[in-house]
Amino acid sequence: MIPELANFILILSMSLFFGTSLLGIYARKIESARIIIKPLFTNANLLLLASFALLIYLAVTDNFSVKYIASHSNSSLPVFYKISSIWSAHEGSMFLWIVLLGSWSLLFVRNNYKTDLYITDVLIILSSILFLFTAFLIFTSNPLDRVLPLSPIDGADINPILQDPGLAIHPPMLYMGYVGFVIPFAAALANLTSSSTHAWEKSVKRWTLAAWAFLTAGIGLGSAWAYYELGWGGYWFWDPVENIALLPWLCGTALVHAMAVSSKTSNLKAWVTFLAMLVFILSLFGAFIVRSGIIDSVHAFASDPTRGLYLLSLIAGISLFSFALFIFKGFNYQKKVMLFGSKESFISLNNILLMTAIFSVFLGVLYPLIYETILGPKISVGPPFYNTIFAPMVLIAGLFIGSSIDSQWQRPFRSIKLLKLAYCLVLIAIILAFLYFFLGISFSAIEGMSFIAGSFILITYTLSIFNTDRKRRIANIGSFVSHLGFGLLLIGIPLNSNLSYEETVAVVINEPKQTERNTIILNNIYEAEGPNFSSIIAEVEVNPGTNAVLLMPEKRRYANRGQVTSETAIKSSFLRDIYINLGELNDQDQWILRLQSNYFISLIWGGIMIMLLGILVFLRKIKHAAD
Amino acid sequence: MQLIKISSLILLSIFFVFLGGIILDGNESESVISGKPFPVFQQKTLDGKDISNKYFSDKTVLVNIWASWCITCLVEHPFLESLAEDINIVGVNYKDDPKNASDWLTKHGNFFTVNIHDPQGNLAIDLGVTGAPESFLVVNGKIVSHIIGEMNQRKWEQHFAPNL
Numbered sequence: 001m002i003p004e005l006a007n008f009i010l011i012l013s014m015s016l017f018f019g020t021s022l023l024g025i026y027a028r029k030i031e032s033a034r035i036i037i038k039p040l041f042t043n044a045n046l047l048l049l050a051s052f053a054l055l056i057y058l059a060v061t062d063n064f065s066v067k068y069i070a071s072h073s074n075s076s077l078p079v080f081y082k083i084s085s086i087w088s089a090h091e092g093s094m095f096l097w098i099v100l101l102g103s104w105s106l107l108f109v110r111n112n113y114k115t116d117l118y119i120t121d122v123l124i125i126l127s128s129i130l131f132l133f134t135a136f137l138i139f140t141s142n143p144l145d146r147v148l149p150l151s152p153i154d155g156a157d158i159n160p161i162l163q164d165p166g167l168a169i170h171p172p173m174l175y176m177g178y179v180g181f182v183i184p185f186a187a188a189l190a191n192l193t194s195s196s197t198h199a200w201e202k203s204v205k206r207w208t209l210a211a212w213a214f215l216t217a218g219i220g221l222g223s224a225w226a227y228y229e230l231g232w233g234g235y236w237f238w239d240p241v242e243n244i245a246l247l248p249w250l251c252g253t254a255l256v257h258a259m260a261v262s263s264k265t266s267n268l269k270a271w272v273t274f275l276a277m278l279v280f281i282l283s284l285f286g287a288f289i290v291r292s293g294i295i296d297s298v299h300a301f302a303s304d305p306t307r308g309l310y311l312l313s314l315i316a317g318i319s320l321f322s323f324a325l326f327i328f329k330g331f332n333y334q335k336k337v338m339l340f341g342s343k344e345s346f347i348s349l350n351n352i353l354l355m356t357a358i359f360s361v362f363l364g365v366l367y368p369l370i371y372e373t374i375l376g377p378k379i380s381v382g383p384p385f386y387n388t389i390f391a392p393m394v395l396i397a398g399l400f401i402g403s404s405i406d407s408q409w410q411r412p413f414r415s416i417k418l419l420k421l422a423y424c425l426v427l428i429a430i431i432l433a434f435l436y437f438f439l440g441i442s443f444s445a446i447e448g449m450s451f452i453a454g455s456f457i458l459i460t461y462t463l464s465i466f467n468t469d470r471k472r473r474i475a476n477i478g479s480f481v482s483h484l485g486f487g488l489l490l491i492g493i494p495l496n497s498n499l500s501y502e503e504t505v506a507v508v509i510n511e512p513k514q515t516e517r518n519t520i521i522l523n524n525i526y527e528a529e530g531p532n533f534s535s536i537i538a539e540v541e542v543n544p545g546t547n548a549v550l551l552m553p554e555k556r557r558y559a560n561r562g563q564v565t566s567e568t569a570i571k572s573s574f575l576r577d578i579y580i581n582l583g584e585l586n587d588q589d590q591w592i593l594r595l596q597s598n599y600f601i602s603l604i605w606g607g608i609m610i611m612l613l614g615i616l617v618f619l620r621k622i623k624h625a626a627d
Numbered sequence: 628m629q630l631i632k633i634s635s636l637i638l639l640s641i642f643f644v645f646l647g648g649i650i651l652d653g654n655e656s657e658s659v660i661s662g663k664p665f666p667v668f669q670q671k672t673l674d675g676k677d678i679s680n681k682y683f684s685d686k687t688v689l690v691n692i693w694a695s696w697c698i699t700c701l702v703e704h705p706f707l708e709s710l711a712e713d714i715n716i717v718g719v720n721y722k723d724d725p726k727n728a729s730d731w732l733t734k735h736g737n738f739f740t741v742n743i744h745d746p747q748g749n750l751a752i753d754l755g756v757t758g759a760p761e762s763f764l765v766v767n768g769k770i771v772s773h774i775i776g777e778m779n780q781r782k783w784e785q786h787f788a789p790n791l
Binding site for chain 2: 308319583584
């Protein structure tokens with residue numbers, strides 16, 4: 001009964017979204033009708049939430065007559081995973097995506113008390129998008145479909161690599177980022193359709209920043225999940241789906257910076273409109289790539305051409321409509337002169353770099369597809385392509401970011417500051433020489449570029465604290481902190497790639513084994529039982545004596561699917577992470593252990609967290625300004 | 628100016644049509660090879676022994692195309708490991724460096740009965756492979772099923788298990 005109820009509520013919600021957009025179009029002319037649109041939109045969203053809540057209830061109470069729950073959950077799972085199993089596959093995660101889209105839009109709309117044409121258009125756009133996606137959910141991938149009359153007694157279980165707290169937070173966080181960009185998108189579009197003259201970008205600035213923060217956190221969490229839990233031994237693989245999440249992130253970065261320019265100097269108005277459209281379309285494009293199955297990836301869901309085509313036509317429609325609108329109505333702004341060396345000029349230059357980065361990643365993802373279609377053979381574009389392309393761009397961007405701290409809005413750059421920047425570069429050269437001669441670290445060109453960019457940002461930003469000119473003192477603590485975090489990240493990446501190494505050893509119990517740089521003892525190995533798996537656990541001691549580290553890597557076999565997973569053991573410290581993976585027993589009765597030493601991972605996570613902290617500080621400041 | 632505006636919209640439309648074509652195309656080209664005999668080949672295994680298509684003539688095996696550079700292969704690896712108890716799995720190491728391939732096997736576990744080394748992708752071309760990973764079910768020298776992408780419980784039950 002409940003699945004039907006949930007389904008009915010979902011269909012009702014879809015119809016209400018449709019009704020809202022129709023009524024909205026009517027209310028563009030008839031002002032008295034405007035008052036009813038917002039309550040309609042609110043109710044449609046509440047129904048959507050109710051339907052999702054019912055699905056959670058069904059999953060928690062093990063209702064295996066629902067096909068989706070039967071194929072992705074199991075009665076022996078802890079409640080926590082029963083809930084997160086909802087977004088472990090296509091249908092449920094799409095539902096979550098839509099629910100977040102709706103709730104986030106609702107929050108935005110409820111925060112705006114006007115009833116002018118602009119907000120009416122925002123509502124039309126939001127409810128049309130929500131209508132199209134709920135229809136997609138209901139007609140091509142309904143998570144509430146049932147298996148009747150013969151429903152299974154127990155479910156098939158969730159994939160073991162997804163039985164992890166990481167699953168509970170990584171996808172929702174990432175989706176919040178994706179769908180959050182609907183606000184600048186709808187605002188930019190509505191501004192064009194309603195020919196309004198008000199500064200729309202100011203009213204959506206903090207919504208955009210929040211979405212960008214969610215996306216940053218979502219990508220960071222995914223990366224930490226792969227590293228700590230899945231035991232892939234790295235934090236970034238240039239996997240197609242990672243790249244596709246990076247596209248809206250890069251575009252969002254360009255957008256929040258361009259928004260700062262346009263609200264401070266009223267430059268770049270048309271550009272901000274374009275970016276606001278592009279960022280949401282890139283988010284949708286990501287959803288399409290992952291769910292259509294045209295690309296093979298870790299993250300790819302089951303491929304289904306109907307879904308792919310539906311999504312594609314949806315995105316094609318939305319982007320053609322918005323770009324056409326932009327092309328014919330988006331250039332009616334006064335052109336303003338931009339002084340070279342002013343803060344806005346540095347930001348604009350970095351915007352160009354970010355667009356180049358977006359284009360390169362886009363090319364890297366689609367080139368194999370195009371190549372294959374035209375010439376036949378399958379090729380893959382891997383890390384060397386991205387690293388080579390990104391390094392010089394990161395270097396230039398870093399130099400611009402570092403220089404911009406001494407620049408001002410709408411003022412030319414003072415040449416006296418050039419000397420200071422030159423000193424900073426000399427200082428970096430000294431640091432590089434020190435690393436080379438005393439610690440034996442010699443960076444490759446690619447690593448070096450990132451290191452120079454990172455340290456340049458850190459040095460110029462730190463020096464600006466001591467700036468005696470009061471007006472030039474850190475104007476904005478949030479942006480200051482974020483850029484420091486970015487600088488740390490840029491330093492962490494080359495240090496990590498340069499210093500980390502990997503060793504594979506075969507060991508017998510209680511016999512110390514000396515490798516090139518470490519001593520390893522397998523103290524004990526035993527079997528144990530978990531709630532829905534059995535496992536073999538090894539007790540490994542690395543470098544016994546003064547720096548002893550005890551690690552317990554594990555191999556699990558899950559009862560329901562017979563799937564085997566390796567649980568990596570990690571010991572983290574600021575300088576290095578020791579990472580051990582338990583392999584097989586070879587024919588000489590030795591256990592194979594894979595030992596990885598990863599250096600300065602802490603700088604990478606730390607950098608991302610400091611970036612986020614900066615955004616939070618910034619958001620608080622905007623909120624105060626708005627109040 | 629008007630011309631540029633309109634042509635950029637047309638270009639965008641062409642791009643979407645192109646993507647649509649890929650989706651439909653990907654659907655059609657699947658399992659053209661099913662029902663055909665395993666292609667004739669003469670190659671080396673990863674540990675340097677000779678192997679040819681005669682190897683398959685009297686066995687039921689799952690042939691898995693993999694490479695050490697392929698992350699999806701890492702994802703399907705545990706599931707294949709659980710299958711290896713019931714069916715022989717023959718690996719085709721596709722466009723890979725032999726050193727990287729054997730390191731990868733030491734790291735992640737080697738359950739393959741044998742691994743055919745296919746550095747140029749010659750065998751893979753004959754099999755109609757589009758990339759790694761892909762899997763084939765071969766019964767007595769004849770290809771029975773073929774899937775593209777990650778092997779999992781659902782695909783196993785849907786495409787392979789019924790043909791055993």
